[in-house]
Amino acid sequence: MNRRDALRMLGLSTLGATALAACTPDASGGGAPKGDTAAKTFGFTSWSLNEEAQKGAVQAIVDAYATAKQVKVDTASFPYNEYLNQVTLKLRGGQVSGAIQLDISWLGALAAMGKLRDLSPQAAKGGYTEVARSSGQFDGKQLGLPWTTGSIGLIANTDLLKKAGVDGLPSTIEEFEAALEKVGKLGGGVVPYAAATKAAQLKDILPWMQTFGSPLLNGEEIAVGDDASVATVEWYKKLYDAKLIAPDVDRFDARALFAQGKAAFYDDAIIARGVVSSQAPDKTLTEKMAPLARPVLKAGDTPRALLWGHVIVVVDGEGGDAAADFASFATSDTATVAGFFEKVKLPPTTTAGLADPKVAGDTFTTDWTEKITKTATPNPFWRYAGYAQIESTIAEQVQAVLVGQSSAKEALAKAAETAKGLQK
Structure with a gap:
């Protein structure tokens, strides 16, 4: 593909x-x-x-x-x-x-x-x-x-997790971080979580914001910039600084890493199996792919997905x-x-x-x-004709945080202000 x-x-x-x-x-x-x-x-x-x-x-x-x-x-x-x-x-x-x-x-x-x-x-x-x-x-x-x-959701390489000593699939943020840290110790160019870090795909952070408790949109009011979304971006930045996620990764890079057996987790749609199968040197890799519910902040929360x-x-x-x-x-x-x-x-x-x-x-x-x-x-921003621009505005500000150009609070406040003008 x-x-x-x-x-x-x-x-x-x-x-x-x-x-x-x-x-x-x-x-x-x-x-x-x-x-x-x-x-x-x-x-x-x-x-x-x-x-x-x-x-x-x-x-x-x-x-x-x-x-x-x-x-x-x-x-x-x-x-x-x-x-x-x-x-x-x-x-x-x-x-x-x-x-x-x-x-x-x-x-x-x-x-x-x-x-x-x-x-x-x-x-x-x-x-x-x-x-x-x-x-x-x-x-x-x-x-x-x-x-x-x-839906767009998380996929795991169960073989890599087994090699890293991860028992089962993580269901909470705490378990997810622990799994990433174990995978990170494998070395060999393995990226624990091939998360989106390029602006073009950073809208993948939106369901994580929902996971942390942000509604993204309250009625017609942009909620990005609330405490939950700020906490999300700060968490993402922590993973980035710890090299548990990698710089300059989009969906296509993530697929390539996963297909090469170099990523334990990544986000994709249900078509991922066919895409990975066509790219993977290891033709048994699709048998090791496992869809998992997005880890939640605390046990009992509803997993979020787009x-x-x-x-x-x-x-x-x-x-x-x-x-x-x-x-x-x-x-x-x-x-x-x-x-x-x-x-x-x-x-x-x-x-x-x-x-x-x-x-x-x-x-x-x-x-x-x-x-x-x-x-x-559904993405709550889809109700607007300019939804893609709203997503891009948020993504650009999140990327600014990842590369150290802004704090999460300042960046998301700026994103929210810009997004208000795109609600048409």
């Missing part, structure tokens, strides 16, 4: 000013739906139809539905890195209708345009897990049906009824979602789908779902 593929699968892209402008609220978006909502022809827009690894599996779902329901589905696709910009511009101009695949981090941006159908009736009968259903909710409405739901995944939304207009039914079929029909998992290894979003033998027999997926995704939550 190359850098672009990894960005696509993780839902990480750099959106320029044009894309962000296209995501701003559209005052003209309200009113009655345009076109015949009962029409038997509808559109389906998806970046997966533009990707070699998934387009066959996605097209099979489209064809199966069209045949079974005797409808026509007009498909369209754009490359992932251009997708949000293209979709928002076409939606604003009334040039796209029907069902649309979305990264969950983009839902707020499209919802602000006021053109998406409330899919609560479909969600109520879909059998989705609670966390999956929540990924498609915005401002009290069910605007998306979850297609695949995962929600990750895709939803299908529906434009309230031409063919909207059939498009909503298609979105339900693609995301909740058990045979369909289990077959899709078998082909592309993206976890289903329904209880029945997760229980299907094709999925339940995959230990890594079931462990990840139970230990990490079960308590994952």
